[in-house]
Each structure stands twice: as structure tokens, then as C-alpha cells.
């Protein structure tokens with residue numbers, strides 16, 4: 001697959017005059033650069049857009065694509081960079097993408113020159129912080145985008161602190177100034193107070209209308225430092241994303257730090273020492289365009305023909321196989337699952353489809369981990385590991401939407417490290433593996449939580465965090481009406497319904513960010529739920545001792561309402577080991593479906609018996625108790641509607 005001369009290339013500005021580009025007297029940079037040379041680093045600017053969810057990153061990226069002429073109006077599709085359907089439907093960015101933009105603007109010396117800007121779009125959600133950090137590591141500058149109608153939110157702060165850790169040049173921008181509710185003066189003050197600039201230094205734009213976006217591009221050229229690196233050293237390039245393409249295999253997105261990466265070379269992945277032949281090297285503008293190679297500071301993609309993203313790991317360093325670099329670039333780590341859940345097909349015969357679907361999803365998601373597991377109640381399924389709740393929900397969405405699966409997922413839990421009585425250690429991600437009676441000390445993961453909200457809600461937020469075993473670390477007023485509360489809190493207390501309750505207690509105004517912060521010893525117990533004395537493994541949970549009774553009682557009550565009455569009485573119990581801590585009872589019912597059939601033709605009786613048999617097919621039998629699948633779905637769901645729906649079916 002040789003490199004062909006790209007039709008519209010954004011390569012080396014030196015191959016053109018430095019006046020305004022002839023092809024486009026407007027502001028976009030020169031087109032049709034010669035592709036036999038490499039763009040000099042002093043004409044390159046690598047930047048990303050960081051912000052809280054929905055503050056407009058993808059819309060601003062789209063507008064920049066249009067303004068630089070990379071994406072004509074005809075090809076324009078809202079949020080072009082958010083290619084995954086779910087990203088577009090949910091309106092959130094999951095995978096970081098990048099694009100090369102030509103722009104003619106004045107450099108630090110005031111001279112107008114053609115430049116090449118590499119824009120890296122970043123996921124805006126807390127689950128994908130590692131991907132954000134790798135995108136930031138590929139940049140020298142960051143546009144800090146804040147919704148002028150909402151102001152600074154939790155992820156604004158989290159991403160700003162990440163950008164500062166990477167010493168990026170921060171360009172503050174207020175977006176959505178077209179909205180009637182926009183308060184640019186108020187929030188410019190907030191941002192100035194936060195990053196130590198003047199309120200007038202905060203740019204004001206509307207990514208929707210394009211107002212002010214040119215000035216942002218000019219500011220990127222003027223203020224973001226040009227990339228530096230050693231063009232003569234052995235090649236080192238950082239992988240900041242990799243995507244599986246059904247037809248072309250894995251596309252690996254890289255930023256070159258030292259040396260050059262050219263096609264037909266053999267390269268080595270430094271974290272795994274895997275060696276591959278480079279089939280293609282190119283740039284993205286806005287789609288893949290092969291080129292002669294990438295030099296210092298350049299951002300683009302490479303293809304080696306591998307079929308699995310786990311061979312192209314985000315944060316890894318690429319170098320030559322022969323005379324390659326000896327020291328990798330810093331910051332690489334293997335993705336660490338934070339949240340585990342069991343995924344089971346409602347129809348057991350779908351298990352092979354679920355297995356194949358997970359295999360395919362993992363081709364494009366190195367952070368997804370899974371292994372087969374069985375449940376007495378739910379049958380054959382998989383214990384899956386995710387970066388966080390959103391990652392879990394997106395994966396489940398894709399399995400159901402793209403593979404037509406109906407799934408039950410068990411309550412999400414985290415990873416526990418146990419010190420056992422015999423001095424050994426164990427790691428538990430599934431309540432069913434809890435070693436009853438042999439545990440000396442239990443350690444649970446904890447997180448640093450940041451909640452941003454109007455000051456009026458401080459009371460309800462503090463009450464909720466304290467009820468979730470949070471300990472207050474600090475509280476700062478960003479302005480006279482908005483406050484940031486910082487807590488240390490167990491991850492297990494966040495991953496289920498904390499965010500939903502926080503939102504409902506603050507009328508949707510609070511925003512949340514959390515990041516791993518080590519572990520702590522905790523007094524945790526495994527609560528089992530028994531039907532007629534038979535434990536139902538799908539309902540077991542690891543909870544703090546103080547919350548055990550509440551969990552057991554709520555599950556027993558929920559199941560009493562969800563499980564249909566049987567021909568006999570069914571006790572529902574919650575237990576810690578052998579100790580019963582809660583109990584409910586489903587009263588017996590004598591149900592003779594033929595009781596109303598006095599006489600009448602045999603076909604009606606047969607239909608009623610057939611219907612009863614059909615209904616039994618959808619039952620899971622625990623011991624002698626028939627539990628409808630909807631009851632499992634509802635009992636394991638935090639969604640109250642699911643519970644109401646299932647009760648209605650009884």
C-alpha cells in the first residue's frame with residue numbers, strides 16, 4: 001500500500017509563498033503543499049480542546065474544520081469528529097480523534113505565515129481520563145472551553161488541572177455567547193480568578209454561529225509553543241489513540257516527538273516489544289491521507305495490518321526496529337478496570353452471540369476486559385471490567401443495539417483486595433468469589449471526588465456525601481454563588497446511583513468528577529439473598545456493614561413485589577453468612593387455570609394450559625421458585641420504571 005500523492009494536502013508551508021494562499025484568499029492556510037518534505041516544527045501547533053461535558057468541544061472542532069476549508073459545507077456533518085453513532089446520539093465524545101488544519105496567521109513575531117494546526121478532540125467524560133491525559137501529552141496547548149450560560153463545572157476543573165500538569169499553554173474561551181442565558185462577564189471573572197489572567201484575556205465565541213472562532217485559531221498560532229524534538233535522533237512517537245477499522249485493521253494515531261516515521265520501515269511497540277511493518281503513514285484532514293512520512297511535532301496515523309487494538313496501546317511509544325530509541329516516552333500505563341459487572345443474555349441460547357460480540361468490541365476497546373462466568377440464577381455469562389459506569393453503559397448499549405442482544409447486568413461492583421487469615425492475599429471482583437470466614441482485612445478503592453454546584457445546595461450535597469462514607473477534604477468558593485466541594489469517598493459508593501441522586505438533590509445543577517486515589521481498609525460484608533433458603537448469586541452484593549441491613553431489606557421488599565405468588569409460601573431472606581438480617585414472605589396461591597372452565601370445548605382449555613406453559617419458559621427456577629426474567633432485570637436495575645413495569649406484569 002504505497003503512499004500516493006494526496007489530492008488536497010496540508011504539508012509543508014515552505015513549499016509555497018508566505019503570502020495569503022492563492023487557492024483561498026480567505027484565512028485558511030495554503031493547500032497542495034509538496035509532500036516530499038516534512039512540515040518544519042516552527043510552523044506546527046498541536047492543541048486540544050478541553051471542557052466539561054456538552055460545553056461545545058465537538059461543535060467548536062466542527063466549526064474549525066469548516067473555517068480552515070478542511071471540511072466543505074457540503075460534507076459538513078454536525079459533530080464530524082464524533083464518528084461513533086452512540087457519540088452522536090448521546091451527544092458525547094468517547095474516542096479522541098485528531099485532524100490537521102491549515103491556517104494562515106501571525107506567529108509570535110507578528111509575521112503572517114501558513115501554519116499546520118493539529119487539533120485533538122478529547123473525550124469529555126470522567127471514565128476516559130486516561131485517554132484525555134494521553135491526548136494532552138500530544139499537545140503543547142489547550143483551549144479551555146466554558147459554556148457561557150453554565151460557567152465552570154467539575155470536568156472543567158479536572159481537565160484544567162490535567163492540562164496544567166502537562167504544562168500546556170491555556171487559552172480560555174467562553175462558548176455559547178449567543179444564548180440568552182449567557183453571562184460572559186460573570187464567567188470571565190470566574191475563569192480569570194481560576195487561571196490568573198485578566199477577564200479581557202478570555203475569548204468569547206459561539207461555536208454554533210462561528211462568531212469569534214477565527215480569533216481562537218489566531219490565538220493558537222500566536223500563543224501555543226511550536227513542538228520541539230530531535231529530528232536526527234531515533235524515532236519516538238506516542239500513541240494517543242487507536243481505532244479498529246473493519247476493512248483496514250487497526251488505525252494508530254501518533255504524535256512524533258523525535259526523528260521520523262516513514263512507510264515500509266519496521267517499527268517496534270516499546271511496551272510489548274511487538275514488531276510490525278509499516279504499511280501506511282498519513283495525516284487526517286479530515287479523513288486519512290497517506291503521505292511520505294511524519295517528522296518532529298507532526299500528528300497523524302500509521303497502519304501495520306494488526307487486527308487488535310491491544311497491540312497498539314494508548315500511551316505506548318513507537319520506534320524503529322533497527323537502531324531504535326532505548327528510552328520510551330513517559331506516561332504509559334495499561335488500562336485499569338475500575339468497575340465490574342456480570343453480563344448475561346436473557347435468552348441463554350444467545351451466549352455464543354454475546355461471546356462473539358464482546359470479541360469484536362474489544363478489537364476497538366483495549367480498556368474492555370471480560371471472562372466467562374456462570375450464575376446459578378442467570379446461566380452462562382461474562383464478568384466484565386470497565387473504566388467506569390459510562391463505559392459499562394456504552395458497552396451494554398452497543399451489545400444490545402449492534403448485536404440485537406437482550407442482557408441482564410448484575411449490580412456493578414469494584415475490585416477488593418483481601419488479606420486472608422492465612423496471610424495470603426486475594427483479589428475479588430465478583431461477590432460469588434467472596435471467601436467467607438477467612439478474611440482478616442479488606443481494602444477497597446477510594447476516589448478523590450469534586451462536586452461543583454450553586455452554593456444553595458451545599459447542605460444536601462454534604463448530607464449525601466456523608467451518607468456515602470465520604471470525608472470532606474476541602475471547600476472553595478469559585479464566586480459568591482458557586483462552590484467546589486472535595487471529598488475522599490469509596491469508589492463503591494459512587495458507581496451505582498450516586499450521580500443520579502446528586503443530580504436530583506441539586507435540581508441538575510451539580511457536576512461531578514472523580515479520580516482514583518488509592519485504597520483504604522473497610523468493614524465490608526457479603527450480603528446474600530435467599531429464596532426458600534436457596535441463595536440467588538445474582539443478587540449477592542459486597543456492602544459496608546452499616547449498609548447491609550438496608551440493602552438486604554430493600555432487595556427482599558423489591559423481590560416480594562416482583563416475584564409472582566407460587567403454589568406454596570416463599571420466604572425471602574437476606575443473610576450475612578448464616579446470620580439472617582431481613583425477611584419477607586410471598587404468600588401461597590392455589591392457581592388452577594382451568595378453574596373457570598366449566599364444560600366448554602377442549603381447545604380453550606388447551607390454549608390456557610399452553611399459555612401457562614409458555615409463561616413458564618420465561619421463568620428461571622430457583623429451587624422450586626419460578627422467578628420471571630423481568631424480575632431479575634427490575635431487581636438489578638436502579639431504574640424505578642423497570643421495577644414498576646415488572647410489577648405490572650405479575
Ligand SMILES: Nc1nc2c(ncn2[C@@H]2O[C@H](COP(=O)(O)OP(=O)(O)OP(=O)(O)O)[C@@H](O)[C@H]2O)c(=O)[nH]1
Pocket residue numbers: 051052053054055056057058059060079091092093094123124125175176177178179205206207208209
Ligand atoms: N447555542 C449554542 N449551542 C451550542 C454551541 N456550541 C455547542 N452547542 C450545543 O451544545 C450541545 C453540546 O455540544 P457538543 O459540541 O456536543 O459538546 P461536547 O463538549 O463535545 O460534549 P461531549 O462530546 O459530551 O464532550 C450541542 O447540542 C450543541 O449543538 C454554541 O456556541 N451555541
